[in-house]
Amino acid sequence: MASDELFVSGHRGCAGCGMATAVRMILQEAGPNTIVANATGCLEVMTTGYPETSWKVPWIHAAFENAGAVASGVDVALKKLGKRDGVNILAFAGDGGTFDIGFQALSGMLERGHNITYVVFDNEAYMNTGIQRCSSTPPYASTTTSPAGKVIPGKQGRKKPIANIVAAHDIAYTATATIAYHGDLKKKVRKALEVNREGKGPAFIHVFSPCPTGWRYPSEMTVELSRMAVETGIFVLWEQEGSDPRNRKISCPPKEKRKPVEEYFKLQGRFRHLLKMPDIIEQIQKEVDEKCENLMQ
Amino acid sequence: MGVKQVVKGNFATAVAAKLARVDVVPAYPITPSTLFPEQISQYVANGEMDAELLLTESEHSAMSAAIGASAAGARVATATASQGLKLMSEMLFIASGMRLPIVAAIGNRALSAPINIWADHSDTMAERDSGWLQFYAENNQASLDLMLMAFKIAEDHRVLLPAMVGLDAFVLTHTMEGVDVPLQEEVDEFLPPYEPVYTLDVNKPMTFGSFGTPAHYTEFKYAQWEAMERAREVIDEVFAQFEEKFGRKYEQVSEYRTDDADIIFITMGSVSGTARAAVDRLRERGIKAGVAKMVVFRPFPFERIREVASKAKVLAILDRAVSQGLSGPVFADISSALANVSDRPLLMDFIIGLGGRDITFKDFDDMAEKAQKALKDGKVEQEVNWVNLRTELLGGE
Structure with a gap:
C-alpha cells in the first residue's frame, strides 16, 4: 500500500470487506484536506480501536443516527472560524445509519444545504450487530431477524430506494457506485466534492458494498459480486443533478442482455433458499427487468 | 456597570450567549425555551451577533451538531427543555465523554406523560448522571450570570466538560424581571476566547470518538470523574472572579x-x-x-x-x-x-x-x-x- 494512503492497513475489517476498499478509494480521491464524520457501525468499530486508528485525516464519530448532523456542526463551525475553504467534509455511514436510524439527520442535512458529501456504504443489513434486516435488505434475503423459515422465505417488503429519496430533496448531485467499477466510483467522488466546493450544497453517493460475512460468500469474490450486481441490473449505476429523474444518467448500463438474477443469488448463502423457489426468482427477475427498462427510458 | 433591562429569563440566557461571543448555536425550539433560538435568530438577522445558527430537524441533531461544532473548535451554546432534553439524552453523555464544553440553557419543564409544559426539575434531574455540570438559577439575573460563568468553568482546561443551566419554565423563562445586562467589554475581560486543546484540524489529523474496549474504557470514565472533581475548585474560582468583576456573589x-x-x-x-x-x-x-x-x-x-x-x-x-x-x-x-x-x-x-x-x-x-x-x-x-x-x-x- 502506498505511503500516502489516508486510510491505512491494520484495521480489523473482515477479509473481503467491500466497504474498506471503497473507503480507501474515496480518500485517495478526496485527499488530505478532508474531515470525516462517521456513524457508528462496522467502519467505526474496525478502524478506531483505541489507541489505534486507520485514519490519517481528522475523523469524528459520535453516534449511530447522526452522521449528517455531526458533519453539519463541523461545517458551520469551520465556516465561523474561517477554516472552511479548501476542506472537504465527508459523512460516512452504513445502510443502517442512513436508510433507517439516521434517515432524519440525513434529510435535515440535505435540506439545510450543507456543502458535505454523504456516502452510504450499503451492505444490505445491520452487519455490525450480526446481520439483522434493514430497510436496505433486498426482498427474500435471509438475515438473523428475517430468516428463511419454513413459512416465511426471508425478508418481506422491498428495498428502500434511498438514492431516489435523497435525489428528491433536489440536491445538486446524487450518484450510485460500487467498487468493481472503481474508475466510475472515483469520478463520482470527484464530482461530488466539486459540487461542495462550488457551494452548490450537499452531494450523496450510494456505494453498494458486498459483505462476505453477512451475505455468506467466499471473501475473494467481493469484486465479482459487486460487478455481478450491476450486470444483473440488481444495482444500477447512475448519477443525477437535482430532483428531476429525466436528468438521470446511467453510468454503466446493464447490458442489453443482462445476466439472470439467479446467477447472482446462487453465489450467496443469504439467497440459497430461493434456488428451490423458482416462482420467487421469476418474480424478482420480472421486477428487476421492469426497473431497468424504466431507468433506460 | 451593565445596563438595567427588564427581560424574560430566556432573553437573559440568549443575551448571555451573545455576550459570550458564541460561535455556533445549533437549536431546535421547544416550549418553554423557544425564545432562546428566536432571540439568537434575531441577533444574527440584525447583524448584532456573529454566530452560525444551525436550525436542525430535532434536538437529537441539535446536540449532535453541537458535538461536531465543538470538536471543530467552536464555542457552542444551545437551549432546550423537557422532551427535547430527553431526545438529546443519548448525545449528552457523548458530549461529556468527548470532553466538549458545550453550554445549554434548560427551561426546566415536566416530562410526559401526561404531557405538561410547566415547571419542575424532572428533565434535568433525569440527566444528573450525564456527566454535565448542572447549575440552577433562582431568577433571571442568575440565569444570565450562570450562563456566562458556565462557559468559563466548562472551558477551563482542568474541566473540559459540558454545562447546563436550569431556569424554571415560565416562572423564569417567560417572566419579566429587572436584570443587569453586562457590557460587552466587561464580559470580554471576564471570559477569554475558547482555547480548545484538540480540534478537527487537517494540519494535525486526530481521531475523535474512537472505540474503547474494556482495556481502556474505565480510564476514560475515571479521567472524566477527575475533571468533575476538579470542577469544584474551578467553580469557586470563577464565582469569585465574577463577583470581583460584576459585584454579584454566587455560592455553590x-x-x-x-x-x-x-x-x-x-x-x-x-x-x-x-x-x-x-x-x-x-x-x-x-x-x-x-x-x-x-x-x-x-x-x-x-x-x-x-x-x-x-x-x-x-x-x-x-x-x-x-x-x-x-x-x-x-x-x-x-x-x-x-x-x-x-x-x-x-x-x-x-x-x-x-x-x-x-x-x-x-x-x-x-x-x-x-x-x-x-x-x-x-x-x-x-x-x-x-x-x-x-x-x-x-x-x-
Missing part, C-alpha cells in the same frame, strides 16, 4: 437564616425566594427555620451540604422531581452525602411543585409542621412526603 450553596435553625429547607431554582419569605413568616411564629439553596448540583457540593447539615436538626428537602420507586433525587443525593456523617439531622423529602403546581406559604407551613413533629418525636415517620396532594382526585384501585 447559599444559606439564609441557617445559623440557629432547627429546620433547614433545601431548595433549588425559583422556589428559593418563596422559601426565604416563608422562613421569615415561620420565624415570626417562633419556628427556627432557614433555607439552603443549591446553585450547583453537579458536581454535587458534598462539603457544603455537610456544613449545612451540621447546623440543622431537620433537613426538609424540596424535590421538584421524583425518582419513582425511590424518592426525590435531591433527597437521595443528600442522604448519600451524609451516609458517613455520624451526627446527622433527620432527613425529610418533600415532593413538591410538579408540573408547575404553585408552591405557596401554606405548603411551607405544612412542611414545617411535619418537620416539627419529627423534631419532637426524634424520628421521621414518613421519609417521602407528597405536598399539596389532591387526594380527592385519586381513584380507588
